[in-house]
Amino acid sequence: MKATFSRLPVALRPINYVLKLKPHIKTFQFTGSESIEVEVCKSTTSVVLNSVNLDLKEATIKVEDHDIIKACNIVPSEELETVTIHFPRDIPRGKGYLNIEYIGEIGEQMKGWYRAKYTISEGEERYACSTMFEPSDARRCFPCWDEPAHKATFDITLIVPKDRTAISNMPIASEKNIEGSPELREVVFERTPIMSTYLVAFFVGELDHIRDTTEMGRLIRVFTPKGLQEHGKFALNAAVKSLTFFEKYFDVPYPLPKVDLVPVPDFQSGAMENWGMVTFREDCMLVDPENSSTSRKQWIAIIVAHELAHQWFGNLVTMEWWTHLWLNEGYASFSEYLCVDSVFPEYEIWTQFVTDTTFGAFSLDSMKNSHPIEVPVNSPSEVDEIFDEISYNKGASVIRMLHSYIGDDVSWLNKYWSNLCLYRKPNLKSIIG
Ligand SMILES: [Zn+2]
Structure with missing residues (x-):
């Protein structure tokens, strides 16, 4: 029998996600550790979250000063794109933490957390790992309430090779080496404002960047493939002017400390308005000063303006469904x-x-x-x-x-x-x- 779709139950409400992700770029898998601060509004013995292709190893919940409850059964539904975590007794009402350990895949399908192939100057093929979560693919990266109305804040940590650039919605808060793994470093990003899951983003790869600030002092960085900073100048100029325009026009300050424009080698649409980290198909962002036409520049100006408008329309003010x-x-x-x-x-x-x-x-x-x-x-x-x-x-x-x-x-x-x-x-x- 075909299961019928329904919105997620609201017995629990997410407040903050602490996400720690470690990509394994050679095997295209990642390990995920998630601690979601939740409010248990209604006592229940099961929690339903969105999840696709994630292998949940264990889950526990702890509410205020009650004992930790360990999940007794974890049941995924491929059809409904959910996972139901059953607990042996009622979860009491109150604020608590739902902790989940899991393994996921860095797929090829340009959705969720996926791999994007690029070639370095010596001809060697390498992979970047980028995200595309709109409309409903954050669930391929972390178990979550993957509906736009379930807004929360996010603390994201990535464990990445030392020679790769790591970018996310927010600026880096701290970085440290990892004992016993000299080739890796842990990058902790600042907490995001309250936001929908489809706007969460991160990228791990090899990029250069150029930067500028707007009249209001907002930092804008345009990332480019290695050695092609020149190709990012037009988008940087367009972004500085557009962000300044929107801040004045809406009379609402841009709420994040920075915005990054990131070209992704494999990308399914023109661009994606992730809050503070807009991703683009390379030819929708990069301008070759020698060869690009005026119509190409106009097109890029339009796309940059579109994505930056979304930082207000969609990101700050979001449709309920x-x-x-x-x-x-x-x-x-x-x-x-x-x-x-x-x-x-x-x-x-x-x-x-x-x-x-x-x-x-x-x-x-x-x-x-x-x-x-x-x-x-x-x-x-x-x-x-x-x-x-x-x-x-x-x-x-x-x-x-x-x-x-x-x-x-x-x-x-x-x-x-x-x-x-x-x-x-x-x-x-x-x-x-
Ligand atoms: Zn759009």
Whole structure:
């Protein structure tokens, strides 16, 4: 019988994940150690988490001053992408720690924590390990409440070869050598702000970087393949200008201490807006100063602006469930034009909006299998289907119409908005993470 999908039970709520991961780049496996600070809201004998292809070795839970309870049975469900951890007695209510030891795979499928092949100048093939968790593949890297509404903070530690660069959402807090393993080092990253699992990211590989700071003092680093720093200069300039634009336009400070732009050799889409560590397909970020065309530079400016808009739309303010994906993608797709028009006025980028964005939406919308901008999503396996021209381009086109009508000055609207909120509170909740 086919199991039916349902959202995760909410007897436990994650507060903070302490994740320690050690990739084995030769065997493409990793060992994971996870300690999740949780609030047990309702006494229960089992905990259901999302998990795919992870081999859980043991799990324990300890709540306040009660005894440690060791799991008596761990049951994965491939179909539901969950693992149910059974305990021999009730977990008492209160705050505690769920500890899990497990082994995972650094896969080839460009999702979860995966390997990306690159060639060094001598022709030798090597692998970087990068993440792609949107929409629902954090569960391939660590057992978690892998739904956008289950926000938590993250303390990430990576144990990596000494000659590799390790990057994550936050800056490095500390590094140390590992006794008995002279080739390895332990890299501890600062705690993230509260965020959704699909935005967690890390990368281990060989990269150079260049850096700059915005007017407001935010650090921006652009990573490049070894020896190609020159190819990162355009993206760095675009990122500095775009982040400055958005901070002023939204009048909400960028909440992290830095943002990194990281090119990944194998990448399934154009880019991914991980908070503080945006990943890109190499040709969507790197500009060869000798050979890249103006249209390539425009395209990269648009992508950089799109991903940096997401640092607010999606990362800071997040949809409660994937049904509202267009609020992420429609707004980012509209804001990329708003930003590029301001920071690269010479491109006259709005002249391309109708042909590049609205016509793209018409094309899919003319088909029988089109769908409303907001479409009910049940299982996360259905989410991939709506990363399409409707959510992005039709969403952006509708928002552009609204923006043309309302304008940038919303002071008159604010007055009415506060009244409107009194009547619409339940709906507003769905977009505020
Ligand atoms: Zn996007």
